[in-house]
Amino acid sequence: MQPSDEQVKLARSLMVQLGMHVDERHMFQRLSTGQKRRLLLARAQAHHPRALILDEPTSGLDMDASLSLLTLMRNFCNEGRAMIITTHHIDEIIPEIDRVVLIKQGQLIANGPKAKTLTSAQLSALYQTDLHVSENNGWYRCWHGRA
Incomplete structure (x- = not known):
């Protein structure tokens, strides 16, 4: 056709x-x-x-x-x-995305607004390692260790 x-x-x-x-x-x-x-x-x-x-x-x-x-x-x-x-x-999460759900081994870990979910504490707990998160104009970055 x-x-x-x-x-x-x-x-x-x-x-x-x-x-x-x-x-x-x-x-x-x-x-x-x-x-x-x-x-x-x-x-x-x-x-x-x-x-x-x-x-x-x-x-x-x-x-x-x-x-x-x-x-x-x-x-x-x-x-x-x-x-x-x-x-x-997290650097793939465009600013237009406003809600984030964190899942680990099929279990819901967190669900909420991006600013309250993509935090150093939440991601450190999720990945069980010391992570630092920063935000700039709606874009988030994460790296290992302290800022």
Whole structure:
């Protein structure tokens, strides 16, 4: 079944929006991991979802590809749509995410607003090691040891 003209137009528009238009004729298998993730995000957006669920969205990406994908995630949320992500890396939690759930071995450890959940004490307890957390403009970072 061939896509309609409207579907092709929408796909091209999304590819331009995601910076993928130059790769339009490349085989999916030949794309980089970052390009594949952007293309899959475009495919998901073609259905105009109200929400996306992403699992470890920047895993395996270099810094440029990670930052590009995080920007696309922010744009999606800023359009009034919802996003759920699973991650072990708090620097993947975009400022637009406002609620965090911490789970360990299938058990709920914490659930609440990001500022009250992503704390040094909570994450140190979760990972059973001394961790320090800082926040800057809605972005969180974590490192081992004291500040």
